[in-house]
Amino acid sequence: MLRFLGKRLLQVIPILILVSIFIFLFVHMIxxxxxxxxxxxxxxxxxxxxxxxxxxxxxxxxxQYFTYMKNLxxxxxxxxxxxxxxxxxxIGERFMPTFWLTVWSMLWAVAVGLFIGVxxxxxxNKWQDYLGMFGAVSGLSLPSFWLxxxxxxxxxxxxxxxxxxxxxxxxxxxxxxFTLGTGVAAVVARFTRSSLMDVLKEDxxxxxxxxxxxxxxxTWGHGLRNAxxxxxxxxxxxxxxxxxxxxxxxxxxxxxxxxxxxxxxxxYRDYPVIQxxxxxxxxxxxxxxxxxxxxxxxxxxxxxxx
Amino acid sequence: xxxxxxWLSAFALILLLVLAGCSDSGKEGSAEGSGGDGKKAVxxxxxxxxxxADNFTTLDPHDTNDTLSNSAEKTMMEGLLGFDENMNVIxxxxxxxxxxxxxxxxxFKLRENVKFHDGxxxxxxxxxVNFDRLxxxxxxxxxxxLFALIQSTEVISDYEVKFTLSEPFGAxxxxxxxxxxxxxxxxxxxxxxxxxxxxxxxxGPFKFVEWKPSEGLKIEKNTDYWNEGYPKVDAITFKxxxxxxxxxxMLQTGEADFIxxxxxxxxxxxxxxxxxxxxxxxxxxxxxxxxxxxxEPYNDIKVRQALNYAIDKDAFIKVVMNGQGEKLDSVIAPxxxxxxxxxxYDFNLEKAKExxxxxxxxxxMKAKLxxxxxxxxxxxxxxxxxxxxxVGFDVEVVxxxxxxxxxxxWSVQNADxxxxxxxxGGWSPSTGDADWGIRPLVGGExxxxxxxxxxxxxxxxxxxxxxxxxxxxxxxxxxxxxYEDVQKLIWDDAPWVFLSADNTLAGKKNYLKGVYLLPDxxxxxxxxxxx
Numbered sequence: 120m121l122r123f124l125g126k127r128l129l130q131v132i133p134i135l136i137l138v139s140i141f142i143f144l145f146v147h148m149i150x151x152x153x154x155x156x157x158x159x160x161x162x163x164x165x166x167x168x169x170x171x172x173x174x175x176x177x178x179x180x181x182x183q184y185f186t187y188m189k190n191l192x193x194x195x196x197x198x199x200x201x202x203x204x205x206x207x208x209x210i211g212e213r214f215m216p217t218f219w220l221t222v223w224s225m226l227w228a229v230a231v232g233l234f235i236g237v238x239x240x241x242x243x244n245k246w247q248d249y250l251g252m253f254g255a256v257s258g259l260s261l262p263s264f265w266l267x268x269x270x271x272x273x274x275x276x277x278x279x280x281x282x283x284x285x286x287x288x289x290x291x292x293x294x295x296x297f298t299l300g301t302g303v304a305a306v307v308a309r310f311t312r313s314s315l316m317d318v319l320k321e322d323x324x325x326x327x328x329x330x331x332x333x334x335x336x337x338t339w340g341h342g343l344r345n346a347x348x349x350x351x352x353x354x355x356x357x358x359x360x361x362x363x364x365x366x367x368x369x370x371x372x373x374x375x376x377x378x379x380x381x382x383x384x385x386x387y388r389d390y391p392v393i394q395x396x397x398x399x400x401x402x403x404x405x406x407x408x409x410x411x412x413x414x415x416x417x418x419x420x421x422x423x424x425x
Numbered sequence: 426x427x428x429x430x431x432w433l434s435a436f437a438l439i440l441l442l443v444l445a446g447c448s449d450s451g452k453e454g455s456a457e458g459s460g461g462d463g464k465k466a467v468x469x470x471x472x473x474x475x476x477x478a479d480n481f482t483t484l485d486p487h488d489t490n491d492t493l494s495n496s497a498e499k500t501m502m503e504g505l506l507g508f509d510e511n512m513n514v515i516x517x518x519x520x521x522x523x524x525x526x527x528x529x530x531x532x533f534k535l536r537e538n539v540k541f542h543d544g545x546x547x548x549x550x551x552x553x554v555n556f557d558r559l560x561x562x563x564x565x566x567x568x569x570x571l572f573a574l575i576q577s578t579e580v581i582s583d584y585e586v587k588f589t590l591s592e593p594f595g596a597x598x599x600x601x602x603x604x605x606x607x608x609x610x611x612x613x614x615x616x617x618x619x620x621x622x623x624x625x626x627x628x629g630p631f632k633f634v635e636w637k638p639s640e641g642l643k644i645e646k647n648t649d650y651w652n653e654g655y656p657k658v659d660a661i662t663f664k665x666x667x668x669x670x671x672x673x674x675m676l677q678t679g680e681a682d683f684i685x686x687x688x689x690x691x692x693x694x695x696x697x698x699x700x701x702x703x704x705x706x707x708x709x710x711x712x713x714x715x716x717x718x719x720x721e722p723y724n725d726i727k728v729r730q731a732l733n734y735a736i737d738k739d740a741f742i743k744v745v746m747n748g749q750g751e752k753l754d755s756v757i758a759p760x761x762x763x764x765x766x767x768x769x770y771d772f773n774l775e776k777a778k779e780x781x782x783x784x785x786x787x788x789x790m791k792a793k794l795x796x797x798x799x800x801x802x803x804x805x806x807x808x809x810x811x812x813x814x815x816v817g818f819d820v821e822v823v824x825x826x827x828x829x830x831x832x833x834x835w836s837v838q839n840a841d842x843x844x845x846x847x848x849x850g851g852w853s854p855s856t857g858d859a860d861w862g863i864r865p866l867v868g869g870e871x872x873x874x875x876x877x878x879x880x881x882x883x884x885x886x887x888x889x890x891x892x893x894x895x896x897x898x899x900x901x902x903x904x905x906x907x908y909e910d911v912q913k914l915i916w917d918d919a920p921w922v923f924l925s926a927d928n929t930l931a932g933k934k935n936y937l938k939g940v941y942l943l944p945d946x947x948x949x950x951x952x953x954x955x956x
Contacts, residue, residue, distance in 0.1 A: 149828065150828060150829045150832045150833075151826075151827075151828020151829055151831060151832050152828070152831060152832060152835070152836070153828075155831050155835055156827065156828055156831060157567075158490060158567055159490025159491060159567060160490070160491075161490070161852075161853075161854075161855060161861075161865065161878070162490060162567065162570070163570045163865075163876070163877060164875055164876045164877065165569075165570045165573070166490075166567055166568075166569065166570045167875075169565055169566075169567075169569060169570075170565075170567060172565070173565040201482055202480075202482050202483060202638065203483065203619075203622070204623075204638070209638065212637065212638060212639050213639055216639075264668075268668075268670045268671070268674075271670070271671065271674045272674065275674055275678050275680075276674050276677045276678050279678060282678075282680060283671060283674040283675050283678050283680055284666060284671050284674070284675065284680075285640070285664060285666075285680075286640070370667045370668040370671070371668045371670070371671055372671065373664065373665065373666040373667070373668070373671055375637075375638075375639025375640060379667065383480075386826070386827055386828065387828075388828050
């Protein structure tokens with residue numbers, strides 16, 4: 120087990136190096152001149168060239184790449200071209216808000232999604248099932264910016280219970296976490312339902328029933344545990360996506376997150392910020408995958424780590 | 426399983442509530458904006474919150490190229506001169522100024538007994554330190570080019586300073602009033618160097634408290650402000666809120682006292698309700714469609730004039746701007762210095778068709794129209810496409826992401842290679858002077874991309890002569906004459922289809938006075954007051 124973990128963590132390093140090379144090339148291939156974009160809308164050619172020199176963009180790409188790699192190994196992501204603050208600061212400012220928002224969104228979404236999924240699967244084709252699935256389809260198909268704005272209208276403007284945006288107190292988390300979680304809850308519900316339905320058709324479930332185990336124990340104990348494998352995989356992926364920040368949610372709720380930072384940095388061709396964000400996303404996905412693999416073992420002890 | 430029903434019904438209830446909220450706000454949208462409920466909003470405390478559309482990039486005015494950051498800087502720092510509500514130059518840290526006729530020497534008498542927030546006295550030496558920094562070609566500052574002409578800054582006495590330019594530049598006074606010329610405390614410059622943008626220290630009505638890129642900027646009252654009786658509020662927080670709807674919600678809930686911009690389509694919905702007032706004012710932003718005058722058929726003046734006749738500007742303003750703008754009747758907007766009104770190209774399809782026929786342009790003429798990819802820009806381009814279809818043009822709208830678009834336009838080294846045919850764009854001359862509204866856009870070969878913004882590739886000797894004549898003197902009457910002639914020439918020659926001048930739109934609670942947007946789109950809060 121520990122050996123497995125160590126091996127997996129060592130594998131991260133070459134992957135990240137490959138990713139960093141790929142990102143660097145990719146970012147520099149996007150059309151658009153950061154010097155001009157950073158210099159602004161009414162900059163003269165002199166301004167643009169000055170900015171280019173100032174940002175070190177006048178050097179050959181290969182030299183830029185080696186500087187970037189050298190600094191990377193020192194743990195220095197460079198400075199944002201747009202704001203001249205260090206990239207670590209820019210990302211650090213936004214990482215925790217994004218992380219916590221993701222955690223809270225996932226928590227309620229998984230709890231509610233699992234619950235609806237299980238109820239729908241056990242009450243197949245009854246009204247509970249229809250209602251649950253109606254909810255799930257709605258959750259999937261409501262555009263989140265619309266939902267977000269409606270919730271603001273209702274809970275902030277009309278009722279005045281919650282702040283309309285920003286990040287001031289625990290109350291600030293409620294609306295964005297709810298909005299962000301709806302889609303996830305819906306997906307979890309549907310996955311759980313179909314997976315559990317398949318499992319409940321299995322022989323061992325029939326055996327359990329004929330032994331006289333009560334239905335609740337069968338569903339929640341034996342059935343769900345096996346049904347969770349695909350749900351865990353999917354949840355891990357969703358977690359990774361949300362950690363990347365959601366541009367829509369961050370815009371609607373003025374949330375200081377990574378999603379809008381990425382969009383803005385792409386618009387400005389802010390190379391250092393794009394590169395650092397991409398690296399972090401890659402790392403997040405690698406770690407989440409690892410956690411998912413470990414969870415498989417918890418759910419199904421037959422799975423061995425080689 | 427009783428619990429299940431409880432859960433599910435709660436879920437259904439929430440869904441219903443959300444849907445109800447939706448139909449409610451749907452009704453509001455169709456309400457009359459002008460009537461309103463006449464309610465006076467109430468404010469507790471003496472601190473303001475202003476919601477803006479984006480993050481500030483820096484708080485160093487010498488290194489700033491966005492109006493939003495300039496707005497924040499102007500709360501804390503001041504220049505020798507500034508602009509009033511109508512973009513007229515007014516004295517701030519200078520009490521009077523004087524220029525020689527050749528527009529090469531500018532002398533300022535400074536206001537006395539002014540202190541920076543860190544206690545450093547404001548004097549000629551402080552001015553010199555700032556302008557030496559700006560004029561230094563190795564400074565790496567984004568606004569250096571505005572001040573590159575300054576050859577020397579001399580301290581005549583404690584409160585008198587003289588600038589000498591390397592060549593005549595008649596528009597220099599307006600450049601001194603530009604937000605880029607705000608003055609840092611020399612002590613802060615020395616202490617923080619390039620990082621002064623995170624620690625702004627000026628002489629302005631407000632002092633810097635804290636700035637976090639994602640949460641916003643906090644400033645507080647400068648109790649030693651030189652202008653007796655101001656500021657009248659204790660503190661201001663600027664919050665970046667990029668989503669239009671969320672900014673409006675903050676104003677409705679009272680979480681913000683002032684917001685800008687307000688999207689044109691939302692004005693009707695909120696104006697006069699919940700104690701909200703939307704203020705619409707003329708700006709100096711001009712909207713135009715540039716035609717590449719070096720390309721067929723736009724090298725023919727008849728075609729360019731025809732397209733000016735072919736577009737219904739009233740409809741443009743109504744459809745694209747939701748009525749928030751004026752027809753553009755010169756190459757610059759009315760609040761720009763030395764503006765001179767021209768006779769409009771009225772909407773006249775017959776005339777347009779006739780001119781096109783004379784020019785030999787056939788039905789089904791294909792053209793590509795370039796522009797940005799924001800929804801309002803695309804809407805404008807589609808409008809132009811429809812209008813031009815009526816005179817037989819088959820226009821393809823090509824919206825591009827900003828980086829790609831700038832690459833397409835400014836990577837052209839040789840004017841003959843330019844692919845650009847038609848371009849929809851806007852311009853705001855941040856110095857408020859005619860020169861900066863004309864020279865970069867239609868100032869001949871010196872302004873061709875990549876040097877500047879002359880995307881019409883318009884090169885007219887007479888225009889070029891007049892543009893430089895306007896800069897050769899500091900004499901207002903001579904300058905006015907030159908710009909009057911130049912505007913007439915450009916208007917008749919029509920390198921653009923002249924469309925509109927925007928309005929600025931801001932929303933505020935009706936207890937708030939003295940906060941307003943200037944025509945250049947920057948914000949003034951020094952007279953802010955809660956009634």
